[in-house]
Amino acid sequence: xxxxxxxxxxxxxxxxxxxxxxxxxxxxxxxxxxxxxxxxxxxxxxxxxxxxxxxxxxxxxxxxxxxxxxxxxxxxxxxxxxxxxxxxxxxxxxxxxxxxxxxxxxxxxxxxxxxxxxxxxxxxxxxxxxxxxxxxxxxxxxxxxxxxxxxxxxxxxxxxxxxxxxxxxxxxxxxxxxxxxxxxxxxxxxxxxxxxxxxxxxxxxxxxxxxxxxxxxxxxxxxxxxxxxxxxxxxxxxxxxxxxxxxxxxxxxxxxxxxxxxxxxxxxxxxxxxxxxxxxxxxxxxxxxxxxxxxxxxxxxxxxxxxxxxxxxxxxxxxxxxxxxxxxxxxxxxxxxxxxxxxxxxxxxxxxxxxxxxxxxxxxxxxxxxxxxxxxxxxxxxxxxxxxxxxxxxxxxxxxxxxxxxxxxxxxxxxxxxxxxxxxxxxxxxxxxxxxxxxxxxxxxxxxxxxxxxxxxxxxxxxxxxxxxxxxxxxxxxxx
Amino acid sequence: xxxxxxxxxxxxxxxxxxxxxxxxxxxxxxxxxxxxxxxxxxxxxxxxxxxxxxxxxxxxxxxxxxxxxxxxxxxxxxxxxxxxxxxxxxxxxxxxxxxxxxxxxxxxxxxxxxxxxxxxxxxxxxxxxxxxxxxxxxxxxxxxx
Numbered sequence: 001x002x003x004x005x006x007x008x009x010x011x012x013x014x015x016x017x018x019x020x021x022x023x024x025x026x027x028x029x030x031x032x033x034x035x036x037x038x039x040x041x042x043x044x045x046x047x048x049x050x051x052x053x054x055x056x057x058x059x060x061x062x063x064x065x066x067x068x069x070x071x072x073x074x075x076x077x078x079x080x081x082x083x084x085x086x087x088x089x090x091x092x093x094x095x096x097x098x099x100x101x102x103x104x105x106x107x108x109x110x111x112x113x114x115x116x117x118x119x120x121x122x123x124x125x126x127x128x129x130x131x132x133x134x135x136x137x138x139x140x141x142x143x144x145x146x147x148x149x150x151x152x153x154x155x156x157x158x159x160x161x162x163x164x165x166x167x168x169x170x171x172x173x174x175x176x177x178x179x180x181x182x183x184x185x186x187x188x189x190x191x192x193x194x195x196x197x198x199x200x201x202x203x204x205x206x207x208x209x210x211x212x213x214x215x216x217x218x219x220x221x222x223x224x225x226x227x228x229x230x231x232x233x234x235x236x237x238x239x240x241x242x243x244x245x246x247x248x249x250x251x252x253x254x255x256x257x258x259x260x261x262x263x264x265x266x267x268x269x270x271x272x273x274x275x276x277x278x279x280x281x282x283x284x285x286x287x288x289x290x291x292x293x294x295x296x297x298x299x300x301x302x303x304x305x306x307x308x309x310x311x312x313x314x315x316x317x318x319x320x321x322x323x324x325x326x327x328x329x330x331x332x333x334x335x336x337x338x339x340x341x342x343x344x345x346x347x348x349x350x351x352x353x354x355x356x357x358x359x360x361x362x363x364x365x366x367x368x369x370x371x372x373x374x375x376x377x378x379x380x381x382x383x384x385x386x387x388x389x390x391x392x393x394x395x396x397x398x399x400x401x402x403x404x405x406x407x408x409x410x411x412x413x414x415x416x417x418x419x420x421x422x423x424x425x426x427x428x429x430x431x432x433x434x435x436x437x438x439x440x441x442x443x444x445x446x447x448x449x450x451x452x453x454x455x456x457x458x459x460x461x462x463x464x465x466x467x468x469x470x471x472x473x474x475x476x477x478x479x480x
Numbered sequence: 481x482x483x484x485x486x487x488x489x490x491x492x493x494x495x496x497x498x499x500x501x502x503x504x505x506x507x508x509x510x511x512x513x514x515x516x517x518x519x520x521x522x523x524x525x526x527x528x529x530x531x532x533x534x535x536x537x538x539x540x541x542x543x544x545x546x547x548x549x550x551x552x553x554x555x556x557x558x559x560x561x562x563x564x565x566x567x568x569x570x571x572x573x574x575x576x577x578x579x580x581x582x583x584x585x586x587x588x589x590x591x592x593x594x595x596x597x598x599x600x601x602x603x604x605x606x607x608x609x610x611x612x613x614x615x616x617x618x619x620x621x622x623x624x625x
Contacts, residue, residue, distance in 0.1 A: 108499070108500070108503075111500070111503065112503060115503070115506075115507035115510075115511075118507075118511060119510050119514060122511065122514035122515060122517075122518060123514060125518050126514060126518050126521060129518060129521035129522060129525060132525060132530075133521055133525055133528065133532065134532055135532060135534075135535065136532065136534045136535070139568075142534060142572050143568050143572065146572070147572050147575055150572070150575040150576065151575055151576050154575060154576045155551075155575075155576035156551075158551050158576060159576070161576070161578065162575070162576065162578075227503060227506055230506050230507060231506060231510070233510055233514065234510025234511075234513050234514065236514070236516065239514075395513065396509045396512070397506075397509050397510070397513070399505075399509070400502075400505065403502060404502065407502055408498075408499075408502070476499040
């Protein structure tokens with residue numbers, strides 16, 4: 001049942017991604033990229049649907065399983081209907097190589113494959129060991145995510161009480177993608193099993209690594225994709241955090257998915273409304289995973305406004321923004337409903353919220369804000385922490401980046417793809433956003449806040465940073 | 481001409497070596513980090529002896545879970561200064577019941593240091609001991625006046 005609960009939404013998402021994908025020539029073309037995107041989309045979509053059922057029926061019922069199956073069948077029928085006349089099973093290879101590789105190239109490929117497989121095995125062992133040590137996950141995992149899932153699953157009609165004012169210690173306004181999905185899997189299985197959050201975490205880690213590898217293989221070069229994947233797998237905190245069953249890796253996946261999708265959207269001249277719609281939905285899912293996703297949405301609008309307006313004019317931006325927003329809206333609606341109707345149902349809670357540090361940021365007077373923004377010492381502290389934490393995140397792997405720039409140089413392959421500039425802008429705006437939040441943070445415990453959050457925030461954008469870096473850097477084939 | 485060809489060959493060879501070196505570097509760093517991570521986890525696994533503290537905590541509360549009503553508010557009292565973890569674990573274990581600080585509820589979980597006796601506490605606050613979870617944690621019930 002556990003497998004079915006995961007397979008049904010992922011299969012549904014796969015058909016949706018296939019329908020949205022431009023070009024009708026092949027079911028299998030770019031199969032790997034579509035499959036990776038489907039994992040995140042499927043898990044997000046199922047959580048979204050489960051929450052709607054929860055609100056609609058008032059408690060966990062088995063109706064949502066029926067709805068899952070109906071949706072899968074509908075997507076399958078639509079997919080077959082759309083592709084009926086366009087199937088082409090005489091497939092071109094996924095990553096075509098123009099010439100047969102030389103012996104040297106073959107050796108290099110084997111070398112890379114061996115490295116990647118060994119690293120993947122080490123990662124799996126590391127994941128299993130971490131889960132054995134902490135089957136309930138880290139503090140945040142059981143105190144926020146598993147607790148939320150238990151409230152939904154065990155709570156019956158009383159589930160919403162968990163997110164009321166009485167429970168503000170466990171951050172009741174945290175979005176519900178992770179908690180909702182765990183409760184959904186438990187409802188499928190019929191009992192609580194720690195395998196639900198564990199398999200979800202494993203899927204998100206794998207999907208993030210594989211999306212990095214396959215999207216780079218498709219957009220840049222197969223070997224470049226494998227190297228990028230190894231850099232990600234060689235980041236111990238990425239595996240540690242992912243296997244701690246918390247939401248940083250999932251939100252990192254959705255950030256990566258939007259960045260990758262923008263590169264696909266901007267590749268070539270063909271319009272791709274389906275991909276823009278999916279991209280909007282993915283951005284929404286990032287916000288349904290963690291509040292940081294809201295910053296991603298703002299960053300995307302800003303980045304696209306700059307890139308598209310400069311390239312094609314404001315009209316083209318507005319056209320794209322409409323499609324993007326229509327993908328985003330279904331998720332934003334449930335986020336708004338959850339935050340305003342369920343997570344803060346009474347005045348006492350709102351008053352508590354007004355006293356919280358986050359609200360204090362917006363409640364500062366102009367003088368206090370001006371002082372914060374002109375305080376050089378704050379810039380130094382925050383900047384230093386960002387650098388130190390990025391080193392702590394990557395450790396020795398940090399050497400790889402300048403060495404790659406020096407030895408490999410810039411790639412000429414994707415220079416005309418505005419998606420790269422969009423991705424860079426999104427990441428820059430997100431980093432600036434994080435920086436500004438710390439800068440205007442009004443309380444005295446800034447150092448503590450930086451210590452506890454910066455590494456996790458950087459981890460969320462790390463897969464996207466690695467993806468963009470290796471998209472810009474020349475591949476081994478270009479150099480050798 | 482021959483010199484030029486040789487120069488070209490050396491250049492290509494040096495580029496190939498460069499690619500191999502940088503790839504080997506990535507693999508080496510990544511494998512070292514991954515193995516280091518595994519060793520750390522193995523050490524920790526040996527230290528905890530196979531059972532994590534949350535599972536042990538939940539096992540201790542199994543009986544209390546059966547006694548308590550399935551929903552509602554449960555009070556929580558502790559005389560310990562740093563008690564956030566036990567409080568959160570109690571809330572996690574007993575969910576979907578809501579655990580709040582205070583003793584004015586029909587059921588109260590008490591978490592005591594060695595300086596305070598649960599029996600005396602119960603007497604002073606019109607409570608009766610229902611169940612003892614371990615030497616520190618006790619479930620009280622409000623006595624009718």
